[in-house]
Amino acid sequence: MRWNHKLDQSDATPKYEQIVNFVAGAIERGQLKAGERIPSSAELAKKLGINNSTVVRAFRELEQQGLITSQVGKGSFVAGRNGHTVPVRESRQAQAPAATPEIQRSLGRMRLSYINGMNQLAAIPSPEGTLDIAGGVPSPDSVDKKWFAALVSKSLALDPMKVFGYAHLGLAELRAAIAKRLNSQGYSVSERNIIITSGSQEALTLVANWSREEGRTVFVETPSYIGIPLAFLNLGNRVEGLAQDQNGSILSGLSEVSRAPRSLVYVCPDFHNPTGRTMSANVRDELGRFAARNDNIVVVDDIFRDMRFKGKDIPSLYDSLPSGKRILVGSFSKSFIPGMRVGFLVVEQPMLDTFAQMKRYFNLGGAVPSQIVMTAALENGYEQHLDRMRVIYRERCNAMCASLQETMPEGVTFTRPEGSFQLWVRMPQGYSSIIVYLKALQRGVRISPGPHHDIDGRFQNCFRLGYTKVDPDEIRKGVGVLGEIVRETIDAGPQALSATGLALGEFNS
Structure with a gap:
């Protein structure tokens, strides 16, 4: 190397x-x-x-x-x-077979089977009273319920018949409000390029449908939220992992991307899920230069960007990318209320007309009542809501980091995010987060094992933790239990692990 x-x-x-x-x-x-x-x-x-x-x-x-x-x-x-060290032998790197359509389809089916199995494992029912520190959703505590109730009643009462019609690309008022807010944050966006979607998952499904028709190879940074590669795989895209290093950089994998004649690269640069890392300004600039030199479309998932509670903002990756080679994904499901299902895409020509047509016939437009309420929130109180949310999440993140520092054995490391919901814990090599997950579940704590965040089941020794859904006392309790389990696992010594992440032999509690 x-x-x-x-x-x-x-x-x-x-x-x-x-x-x-x-x-x-x-x-x-x-x-x-x-x-x-x-x-x-x-x-x-x-x-x-x-x-x-x-x-x-x-x-x-x-x-x-x-x-x-x-x-x-x-x-x-x-x-x-x-x-123990292994004697070094001269060897030649094995060459992968040509990626024929048959091989690509077989690999796609294998990955879908693996992901479906991991999803079932991650969905094992929790015993009553389980502390869920797996991460993923905002806390109801972050929303001022009186403000939200007044917002809903007033905004829908102003023009109740407005909900009667379709809004194929989204309400014009909401698209204008989003463009205004993005531009105030340093983006360069026109409301004409904004398409309202039912959360970011529909936005990514539209991107996946477009990329399949374009015949693009999709590169998804890994580890990742498994719903991202799944959205592309389910629609028949060829998907490859793009390794993220410990500083949130994917630059070392761009040589592989450049070998694909046409590609689409997905990244979550701010408070990445599952690691919580933020891509540095230098990496953003280099990725922009790379996109300018190659036939790449870069999808920037900015759904966590509003959730910074420490440090200083870094200019958006979106504005580092050349026009016509970028797509922005946004959502209010993480920063506001998931059940409202309001997200958006920013798409430029020559792609815009195709995306607009896809969205129109995909579901004839999103739910108008949610869009009316979201417009009212952006015009009255959303920034104050973000301030409230940041205070709560900063306290909980600090509690989790302090508890991990106190309880985890030597050799275990973790990220320290400056925003969002989650952080990433790494045990030494040879130890399984699947075993830790199953033992923790038996003791009333839920985590998200590392292999659940990769299409090929890597990151066996890692797991994701979330701090937003539980208060600091519950965080300290859950991490304390988890620390005992990790210590027991490491004290038992590394094991030969099977493809499932379990030791070769029966799992014993």
Whole structure:
């Protein structure tokens, strides 16, 4: 592997931790193989332009996580199973067979079967009283109920017969209000390019239908919310994972994208689901330059962007991309009320006319009452609602991070998001989040295992946690139970895992 990684100077993550994240990600993606030699701390410090002590600290952390081993006089090597080095043998990388239509269809069916199985596993009923810290939806506590009730009654009473008609592309008033708000945040958007959808999932389904007709290969950053690749796979798209490194960057995978004659790239740059990471400004700029050079359409999923409760906003990725090669997905399901099902697409020519026709005949337009209420909210009180929500979620995120820091054993790391709902926990290699998930469920805590966030079942040693649905005391209780389970799992030692993420043999509680 080429060691040409550059540290992100704009990232608040400590430099030693960026190195740890980079190496761990390279091992997880298979870019670093068991037994492969790692540059010495002095060599790596020189390449990165940092102090040798910073690299030494990173190597020490990697050793504690069981990812590398050091041999006196020989150097540091990627650890094999159980932390032992594997003799290095010269080998030639196996070439994948040509991706014929038959192979593509077979792989698509395999992935759909796997995803459906994981969805069933993740939907196992919870015992009564289970603390759900799996993440995914906003808290009812974040909405001022009196304000919302008054908003609904007043907005619908003004012109009750307005709900009688269709709004094929969405109410003109709502499209104008969304354009006004986006432009006030630094976007460059015309209301003519906005299509109202029933949440972001319908928006992505329209994109998936269009990309299939265009014959584009779809690259979805991974890990991801599994509903994203599923939307494309269900409509017959060819879908490939685009590995996200520990700093939220997908740049290392763009060479694969460039080899696809026509492609569509999906990214969630702000408070990514499931990791909570935010793509840096440098990566956004580079992705914009890449899109300008290639026949790519980049889908920017900005559904979490309003939910920053720490740090400073980074300019939207959407405006870093060339006109005509970008699609913006937005929604109020995460930042406001999921059941209203109000989302939107921003689509430019030459794609706009096709999308408008698809939407018109897809469902003749979204629910007008929800759009009337959403318009009223944007005009009266939405910004105050966001302020209320941010205070609540910041407190709960802080409680979860503090609890993880206190209860998780050495070698377990986690992201520290500056907004949104969720964070990502990584155990050392060789430990299964499926086992942790099943044991936690038996003890009254629900999490989201890592393989549920990848079309090929990777990230076995990771899991997603959410902090929005439960209060700080419940968070501390749930993370405390989870910490005990993770400690027990690690104390038992790494195991040979099957494709399901279970140890080879019967699962024992």
